[in-house]
Amino acid sequence: MPTVLITGANRGIGLQYARTYGRDGWRVHACCRHPDKAKALREDCGGEVVLHRLDVTDGLRVQGLAREMSDEPIDLLINNAGMMGPRDGFGHTDYNAWMDALQANALAPMRMAEAFVGSMRASERKVIVNMSSKMGSIGSNQKSNAHIYRTSKTALNMVTKCQANALGPEGFTVICFHPGWVQTEMGGPEAEISVEQSVAGMRNVIAKLDASDNGKFFNYDGEELPW
16 A cells, blocks of 8 residues: 655645545545644545644654654655745845745755655655745746745755755655645635646646656646746
8 A cells, every 4th residue: 555644734735635645545644733623634535544743843743753653664755734924025024934934835845854764765656745836936937026935935946956866866756846826725716726636637747757757846737847
């Protein structure tokens, strides 16, 4: 039975990942800050789903969970947990909120990878997926708003490349995704695609990954994006 570890699994994209992988026969380790409140995660995910209380910015808890799961190989790590932060433009920067976004969106995915790399080395798949955003692309940025979120995702893109360079020689494939503009709490009801469309597309890409894809930045439909 293949195993996936998902952060931020209580809603939106993370929940859809947990739901669909669980229904497809994967063992799902679903992480969120308040699993007791994650009714959909507890009741709407078929198969074998194990819930874990985890704040990805809490290094001690991340290390503790990694120790608890050290005997189980992990085939796929999806670093999905993240935050938007204030969307104000230049001249209105909340520097505390900026640090919070960097902790959640950039540092935490590295922390998770470093903590669980031992369990992933025991797998034959060894895939790490970091949920980024096209808003983190320097090459496609034409706006000055939401620089807190944008820079945190740009940092995540570099984290992805660093992970890919470090782990590629061991047979890992590390990528990051732009999930599209998705109808979630963050994306809003006017977004272009549904959660189902986004996750189905990304799962299709994940299923076809090979060593040549290590360190790439993909759109949810498989199109490679500029850094």
